[in-house]
Amino acid sequence: MSLIKLWQAPEGAVGQDDFDVSVRIPGENWQPLFVYEAKVDMHNVRQASMAYFDMEGTVEVRVVSRKGSVHQAVIRPLSKQIPYEVDGAAVTFRLNEPCKLSLEVNGDRFGNLHLFANPLEEDSPEPDASNVLFLKPAIHRMEDIDRLANSPLQPGGAAPEVIYFGPGMHYLEETIFRIPSGKTVYIAGGAIVVGSLVCDHVQDVTIRGRGILYLSDFHRFSAFRGVRILFSHHISVEGIVLLDPPHYSIYIGKSEHIRIRNFKSFSTRGWSDGIDMMASSHIEIEDVFLRTSDDCIAIYGSRWDYRGDTGFVSVRDSVLWADVAHALNVGGHGDYRRGGDLIQSIHFSNIDILEHHEPQPNYWGAMNINVGDNNTVRNVRYEDIRVENFELGQLVDIRVVWNEKYNPVPGKRVEHVTFRNVTYNGKNENKNRIYGFNQERSIVGITFINLRINGELILDAEQGNFDINEHAQGIQFRQES
Numbered sequence: 498m499s500l501i502k503l504w505q506a507p508e509g510a511v512g513q514d515d516f517d518v519s520v521r522i523p524g525e526n527w528q529p530l531f532v533y534e535a536k537v538d539m540h541n542v543r544q545a546s547m548a549y550f551d552m553e554g555t556v557e558v559r560v561v562s563r564k565g566s567v568h569q570a571v572i573r574p575l576s577k578q579i580p581y582e583v584d585g586a587a588v589t590f591r592l593n594e595p596c597k598l599s600l601e602v603n604g605d606r607f608g609n610l611h612l613f614a615n616p617l618e619e620d621s622p623e624p625d626a627s628n629v630l631f632l633k634p635a636i637h638r639m640e641d642i643d644r645l646a647n648s649p650l651q652p653g654g655a656a657p658e659v660i661y662f663g664p665g666m667h668y669l670e671e672t673i674f675r676i677p678s679g680k681t682v683y684i685a686g687g688a689i690v691v692g693s694l695v696c697d698h699v700q701d702v703t704i705r706g707r708g709i710l711y712l713s714d715f716h717r718f719s720a721f722r723g724v725r726i727l728f729s730h731h732i733s734v735e736g737i738v739l740l741d742p743p744h745y746s747i748y749i750g751k752s753e754h755i756r757i758r759n760f761k762s763f764s765t766r767g768w769s770d771g772i773d774m775m776a777s778s779h780i781e782i783e784d785v786f787l788r789t790s791d792d793c794i795a796i797y798g799s800r801w802d803y804r805g806d807t808g809f810v811s812v813r814d815s816v817l818w819a820d821v822a823h824a825l826n827v828g829g830h831g832d833y834r835r836g837g838d839l840i841q842s843i844h845f846s847n848i849d850i851l852e853h854h855e856p857q858p859n860y861w862g863a864m865n866i867n868v869g870d871n872n873t874v875r876n877v878r879y880e881d882i883r884v885e886n887f888e889l890g891q892l893v894d895i896r897v898v899w900n901e902k903y904n905p906v907p908g909k910r911v912e913h914v915t916f917r918n919v920t921y922n923g924k925n926e927n928k929n930r931i932y933g934f935n936q937e938r939s940i941v942g943i944t945f946i947n948l949r950i951n952g953e954l955i956l957d958a959e960q961g962n963f964d965i966n967e968h969a970q971g972i973q974f975r976q977e978s
Contacts, residue, residue: 499554504686539790684708713741798831798838837871862894868908886923933968
């Protein structure tokens, strides 16, 4: 049995008219999707397109380019191997499971369509339930939302456990909504919330839905992140889309037991990373799509007010597109005064990297471990990573560094890193670096198993265009069944 769920965009939503997009259950009528504007690429900000819906079973998709005939089409990640048909200006294809795709016609990777086919929601709250605060389409002042979220609905009643943003545009005039412990913030499909969500010294909070958190074109938000999780634990973010935050999409500081699932984000401004974490542990990131103008994922030790080690981080089943900097970045910041931090037990698996574009050689590396501030990085695994041809950078960069812009002192050590079943199809023209800093600040134990570059099994450093200095030992390239 096949099912489709879609939502009307609220009045005031910013659309993009490059494509007409429709979906249907095979044999039934086509249903149009609203196509949102999604700005991309800090180097030269352009208006790409984004549409989304929920599905189960098999659905058909039809995309019509309003710019004219389609001479070439690409659906990425290429690993999905989705067959399609082109007829004039129309591209049609079938989806048999939820996925996150980029459709690029006539070679345009910046005016492309991002299509998010979500799984059907489970156990979504009803807006008229007794424990739900339902905010109708309007301008809602933050003090009013805070008052309602923390006060009884009626004399003797309990405060609502679910703060429900229903279809419409919701403007958080104070720009920040601080979520109390034990609450669920639900942004329904067809809802757009303009502002930032903050979990600060709280626990047991869920942010979920199929709506949009919107920060584009609001210059007064220049210091804000999309979602901030600070000194908190047992926090979940699921299902929403974030458009153009001025800073990080999700920012995790000194927190633990955080789960991020089916989250989608686009950014275009300096330091607008995807998901960054400092001094945090037990982080699960699953099924996300991040197209960002800085690192997609960054894993650090101490920074700013957040002090301590970082570990037990899992990133899986995701699609990463770094218009600037790294897709995966580990190790850069720590508490050098107390001898550095330990960043350990990191697992990246089943990930498609669609882009890495960085003009500065010091920040190259689609997969990057750059250790500064006396940090030690230990026990990192990369498994089933597929890297497509990217514009500018290098595949792997593992270094103990002293980046004087960010690090008062060099890093301490990198040890026990495994790359298993990594494939890269691209130019591979810039050398992949594995550099220790000196004899005391070294790299030990980097293993590449079944590394393939342009289909060729890599069994030594020269073959893979790796540069390894004298302060890196135990570097292996091998094949396993």
